[in-house]
Amino acid sequence: MRLIDRTAQTNRWRYRPTAEKLLLAVLAILVSLMSRSPLVEAAILALMTGLTLVGARVPKAVFLSASIVPLGFILTGLFAQILVLDFTGPLPRLSLAGPEVIASAGFLLLRGTAALSALLFLALTTPLNRIIALLERLGLNAHIADIALLMFRMVWLLLDCLESGERALKNRLGHSTYRGLIRSHGLLLAALLPRVLSRARRMENGLAARGYEGRLTFLGAEDTAKPAPLLAITAAFAGLLAVGFAA
Amino acid sequence: MHIMEGYLPVGHALFWAAASLPVVIHGGRKIIRLIEEKPQAKMLLAASGAYVFVLSALKLPSVTGSCSHPTGTGLAASLFGPSVTAVLGSIVLLFQALLLAHGGLTTLGANIFSMAIAGPFVAYGLYRGLTRAGFSMAIAVFFAAMFGDLVTYCVTALQLALAFPDPVSGVFGAAVKFLAVFAPTQAPLAISEGLLTVVVMNLLTRYSADELAVLDKATGRA
Numbered sequence: 001m002r003l004i005d006r007t008a009q010t011n012r013w014r015y016r017p018t019a020e021k022l023l024l025a026v027l028a029i030l031v032s033l034m035s036r037s038p039l040v041e042a043a044i045l046a047l048m049t050g051l052t053l054v055g056a057r058v059p060k061a062v063f064l065s066a067s068i069v070p071l072g073f074i075l076t077g078l079f080a081q082i083l084v085l086d087f088t089g090p091l092p093r094l095s096l097a098g099p100e101v102i103a104s105a106g107f108l109l110l111r112g113t114a115a116l117s118a119l120l121f122l123a124l125t126t127p128l129n130r131i132i133a134l135l136e137r138l139g140l141n142a143h144i145a146d147i148a149l150l151m152f153r154m155v156w157l158l159l160d161c162l163e164s165g166e167r168a169l170k171n172r173l174g175h176s177t178y179r180g181l182i183r184s185h186g187l188l189l190a191a192l193l194p195r196v197l198s199r200a201r202r203m204e205n206g207l208a209a210r211g212y213e214g215r216l217t218f219l220g221a222e223d224t225a226k227p228a229p230l231l232a233i234t235a236a237f238a239g240l241l242a243v244g245f246a247a
Numbered sequence: 248m249h250i251m252e253g254y255l256p257v258g259h260a261l262f263w264a265a266a267s268l269p270v271v272i273h274g275g276r277k278i279i280r281l282i283e284e285k286p287q288a289k290m291l292l293a294a295s296g297a298y299v300f301v302l303s304a305l306k307l308p309s310v311t312g313s314c315s316h317p318t319g320t321g322l323a324a325s326l327f328g329p330s331v332t333a334v335l336g337s338i339v340l341l342f343q344a345l346l347l348a349h350g351g352l353t354t355l356g357a358n359i360f361s362m363a364i365a366g367p368f369v370a371y372g373l374y375r376g377l378t379r380a381g382f383s384m385a386i387a388v389f390f391a392a393m394f395g396d397l398v399t400y401c402v403t404a405l406q407l408a409l410a411f412p413d414p415v416s417g418v419f420g421a422a423v424k425f426l427a428v429f430a431p432t433q434a435p436l437a438i439s440e441g442l443l444t445v446v447v448m449n450l451l452t453r454y455s456a457d458e459l460a461v462l463d464k465a466t467g468r469a
Contacts, residue, residue: 151296
């Protein structure tokens with residue numbers, strides 16, 4: 001869980017404007033969804049993977065590790081798609097689909113992988129708190145944005161508590177049987193909730209002592225977005241989409 | 248079970264986003280009203296959201312040799328109520344997409360509908376219905392959490408079936424296929440999540456009654 005955040009905080013493009021990276025990723029995903037051309041999908045996959053690995057210098061191992069679960073889902077779903085279920089006989093019959101369905105499933109695999117590369121580009125180059133701050137500037141309610149930003153900060157503290165508790169229970173053979181595992185997890189979660197709430201109350205008292213008036217302000221360290229790169233990114237993807245429709 | 252980025256066609260992604268939006272907006276307005284009346288509720292809601300997110304870091308045994316994480320819909324709906332869970336769940340799903348690459352941005356609407364709306368509302372309805380019908384809290388919590396998880400999985404399978412109908416047997420056949428493909432992981436997971444939620448709720452009601460009362464106030468359920 002920490003792998004993606006650690007990479008997002010330390011990659012070479014950490015301080016590039018969030019708006020540029022978000023626009024790039026969102027447009028790449030949208031173009032990959034709207035396009036019907038495998039060439040456009042392949043181009044997006046190559047472009048986004050290249051930007052992540054070469055531009056932002058995200059290690060290949062991190063990129064591959066973050067891709068495993070989503071690719072597993074795409075491949076499992078693909079398995080369901082290439083089989084045809086026929087209920088017309090006395091018993092349901094399962095057979096391999098025709099070449100058209102297999103080709104469309106193959107295209108879906110390519111599209112899913114291209115869109116995933118764009119999502120990974122965003123996740124691995126941009127810290128989540130900066131995306132939330134940008135969403136707030138774009139109109140997300142300030143209270144909801146504050147909740148999300150506080151959640152982001154609390155998640156790591158809670159994760160430490162959860163992991164150390166889990167390790168302690170495992171070392172005391174709490175995970176040796178199924179029954180023990182469920183009980184250990186239950187104890188851990190039940191112990192975690194009062195701790196979380198107490199941490200929240202301490203934070204509230206601390207903020208009140210510092211003159212908290214209902215809004216939390218966080219500093220951002222990245223560069224300011226300029227209109228020219230944003231326009232260039234939009235134009236490039238509009239061109240790519242047009243090529244896809246023309247092909 | 249999250250639908251991954253790029254998997255749903257544009258029309259379906261937009262439809263599920265439009266279907267989820269009214270519930271999330273309703274829950275969001277409720278939260279904003281609560282915070283304006285009681286600013287201290289902000290910290291508690293954020294802590295609750297972080298707690299829901301951290302649930303997904305816990306591994307539960309599924310089929311032999313494989314592990315998966317609980318959805319937390321039953322526990323979250325029992326603790327915070329379904330409308331607050333819809334908003335916290337939406338934020339958690341955004342976090343999962345960008346911190347774990349589970350789910351996605353264009354599939355966020357579909358994932359919110361199955362995991363932050365359908366699952367929690369069914370779980371909460373079952374919990375309330377069974378406790379009112381006189382069943383013990385343990386039975387009510389078990390079925391609420393188990394069916395909350397199963398409904399999430401069935402809705403996801405239906406969303407996939409609507410997007411990719413079977414060439415011969417249509418949406419029904421595709422739903423059967425998607426349910427069958429993911430069942431070996433999801434069915435044992437739902438039972439494990441039901442049992443886990445019973446253990447957690449038993450311990451919380453026995454030892455953390457004060458904290459539960461604070462949560463009821465913070466989420467507007469008191």
